[in-house]
Amino acid sequence: MKKAVIxxxxxxxxxxxxxxxxxxxxxxFDDFNERIGKIEAALQNDDVDSALSYAEDLQNFWAKKRKLVEAISYCQDARQVNVILGELTGSLRCEDSDNAFSKIESLYQLIQNIRDMLDFNAIDII
Structure with a gap:
């Protein structure tokens, strides 16, 4: 009985x-996607300065959250997010909107992959 309780x-x-x-x-990851959406919306309105500001805010947000994400489970893709965020910020500083849109799409896909890997579901118990 004691073992069953434990x-x-x-x-x-x-x-x-x-x-x-x-x-x-x-x-x-909902917050992350919302922040990516702000960057994308600013770029669609040709507001590169706002997009750059949002991208820098996203980098700070991810710097705080990444440690917790990696504590849950090691995920190589989580480390790749920093690289793509850096490339996105660099593209925005150079006002290369086409490349920035490419990086935004990469972030959407990468974040979805990470979310799927880390998401807890019934199969994790079995």
Whole structure:
């Protein structure tokens, strides 16, 4: 009986951690996508200065969140985000909107891949 209680407690802890991870991952990457959307909207309006400001804000946001994302699970793609953000910022500084749009699309795809890898679902328990 004692072992069953201990196993049940461990199961609840794992389940609780998974649920917390799920909400953290979804909130973080929803915020990330929203910020990418602001950059894209600014570029579509030919407002490169605002796009650059949003990109720098996104870099600061990711610098804080990346440590937690990597603590959840090692993910090589999470490290790649820094590179693409740097390329995006560099493109905006050079006012190369075409390349910036390319980097934005890369970020959308990469962030979706990371989100899918880190997302907690029933298959993770099994």
């Amino acid at each position: 196993l049940f407690i461990i199961f609840l802890m794992i389940l609780g951690a998974g649920i917390a991870e799920h909400f953290f991952v979804h909130k973080t």
